[in-house]
Amino acid sequence: MSKDKISTDGGQNLGQNPFGGLGGLSFPAGNPVPRANALLPANEAKTAKNRGRVEVLRMTAGRGGKTVTVARAFVGIGLPEKEQLAKKIQKACGSGGTVKDGQIEIQGDQREVVARVLTEAGFRPVMAGG
Template sequence: MKGMSRKKKRGAEDADEQPEGNHPFGALDGLGKLPSGPEAAPPIAPVKTSKRGQKNTNRGRVDIVRQKAGRGGKAVTIVKNFKGIGLPEKQELAKKMRKACGVGGTMKDGCIEIQGDKRDEVKRILEEAGFNPVFSGG
């Protein structure tokens, strides 16, 4: 095993070999008594500002209905009676509902239709969006 060398382990012996001038905190010893850090300030209460830019948490009531009539015995969850909401936002909500429920769905006559009895999942999504969902009908 000639020619191969082993690396030295750095330990307590190497710490003694370091010159005094290279110690990074050596200069702090000569400063004497230093003041402590900043005092903990009391927490500042958040200032109420306008609601512009924040999500509306009270967007009105929407009805969630389960229908089976005229659908060959298959249940469909219908969300209707949206007030003050545009078509693009309804389509975005429908997309979220379809994805969360793992089923198909569509928009018909301003209502969102989701395949299957998915009322609980639809209610959770509508509450997150700031609506007040209510189960109504069959």
């Protein structure tokens, strides 16, 4: 080998190895496979899947001019879960509401807050109507 070339066989010509001090540390064997929802706690990672499309709309018809926000077209959830979801939405909005005819009705124009809570619950909210 000539004088101008540096040996790459790991000899002392390469200088100091920046990873040399890591040899004494104990690391887990293999590469851990990251979860798809690594930022969510383990119990919420299950609910982060897509649970279906839910329409969120504002209505005034038949309510004496009062505005309500309606979440409808739920697929695959029963009345107890809708009531629990309605309580969570009411708490987030700071207003009243009910579950009527399979729909969640919240008092006032609260579409953004309702959509946020539904997204956190794993649904895909879609703004519908006016």
